[in-house]
Amino acid sequence: MIRLSGRGRSALIIGFQGIRARKTRTLLSMISLFLGVLAVVIVQAGASIAEKATMGDIELQMGLDGTKQLSVPAGERSTRIVLDAVTGRPDAVAMLNTRAIVGEPGVRPVNEGGGPIGEDWGVPMECDDQGNCTEITTGGPKGQAIEMQVVALTGDVRKFRPYRQSSGEWLDFTTVPMMAPRLVLNKYAAEAFEQYRVPAEMRIKGASANLTPQFVGVVDDGGYMPTAYVRLDELSTWLGTASLSDPNSGELQVLLAGTTPVEQVLTSKLKAIGQDAYVDEIKNREDMAEQLQLMRLVFLSMAGLVLLIGVAGILNVGLATVGERVEEFALRRAVGTPRSLLAGIVLAETLITGLLTSAIAIGVSAAALKAVVTVLGPSEPLLRGVEFPVDAGVAGIVAGLIAGVLGGIIPAIRAAGIPIATVMRA
Amino acid sequence: MTSPIIELQGITKVLKGQKEPRTILDGVDLRVHAGESLAIVGRSGSGKSTLLSVLGLFDRADQGSYALAGRDISRLPEGKAAKLRSSHYGFVFQRFFLLKHLTAAQNVAMALVNGQGWLPRRERRARVMQALEQVEIAHLAKNRPSRMSGGEQQRVAIARALVREPQILLADEPTGALDTETGTLVIDALLAATTRGCSLILVTHDLAHAGRMGRIAHLDKGVLTERVNA
Structure with missing residues (x-):
């Protein structure tokens, strides 16, 4: 515990006596300072919440900081190597992409090509290993079906990409695989199925039969294309590795914990078959730092100006008070009483005033945020789960001390x- | 004879900053022993308050020496002077200078909460009550100045001066704002301190009060002349 010196304690005692004796003046000082500190707290809180929201969205798509992302060109051999290396490991998850049409049997999807619902992305193309592309013609009339990307997972990917659960539940990798694959939709896919309530048959090119999927949950994955997540072992019952290694599905991605030995094993094995794997470490915060710093600086400068007005107010009242207390x-x-203690008494009074004002401003901001989150949170996803940031409180206290x-x-x-x-x- | 608690030799103070410098104190010699009481009388502008300022270490003499209990304190830096003021001196002024937002006890405690050492609250309270009892107003400890008479307020100011048990009590016209009867009670309270070994130096215009002191010194145009009271 910090023990104040005799002078420190004297300054505090006399400072408190001074504040109690001049309640109206103290109140006036606090009012002028309140807005300044409030501005600092709000800006800091706003910047922190905005930063968290921005980072949150980026983390959904890119992954958490420190995650390593290994990209491998899709191909049967490379897929086999990846699956052998990562299956059953908690420190690595492979994501294999394919496409599926879910909905009314025998019809063309409303979003041919798998683009967002309501947007015409033109006729979808298909390319072979040599890069020769042709139009895909599924035949049949356009009907109540959605084309979407299907991401088959070897394990729980959320430790690398923290998808936000919107409803239902996430895939359970601890249970025995089911014959009817369980799908977790992203919100765009979920919205599409909200719009087109159709018998759910899932058609995947290369599958041994059309499947009957089970929708178990909806997540926000930060993406803007209809997507479904599925356990690889549930999909592979119906679909061979060759179909999951379709070059049209793009790259095969493996998300790795920063310290896993899987990275070295995979890169070595892939190199042995002539495939170069590209490994990238996720550094969202570092990448965004400059942009976030600039945004924070601009807003803090504005708050600083308001705080300066508050400081001028406290200075004005302080000078008037000293003038009255000459005797x-x-x-x-x-x-x-030494001169230093006299100075300490005045500083103690203004510091106490500043800190009290900070406490009130922080309290008001926290209460206001809680009220906003309670009232608007259910309808505004950005506000869901938002809490008053600690650094905004610290900024308020620092602002009060500086003032x-x-x-x-x-x-x-x-x-x-x-x-x-x-x-x-x- | 014991050595004096205060010994001034050739104290000279010149007021500068005017067209011609004006000598306020002109070679003042003064010795005061422990437990003595001394009145300094003189006309307005004769330098009484300036002498008290020098004695109380509020101000420095331009020439001469000032010894406190044999120790030269003529050129003491402000920090050390403040410490001495706290430990050795008590001050009573014509206006009582009580802080109106504090109670009598808090006003007295002000001399203890001055950054010169720290006393626990219980000890502080005991010493405050003892000082208030010495001036017979302990029953007013919780009253604010606005609810006290002039005489009571001046006695609170005396208690404030006595609470650190000073060796020297300097009083500048302490009865100037009081009626004769109340003034007499205040002088009684001040003289009571001398019975406990405290030296009292009283600046006054009132010759009746001066007559109650052990010695009277007359200050005229900065020159101090002294006679022993009959």
């Missing part, structure tokens, strides 16, 4: 310089 300070010097020091320093110097003779000639 008191002269008397205190006469009874042996206390800046607003008190000149009155303190003036108080320390009052001659004792003032009491002799009064």
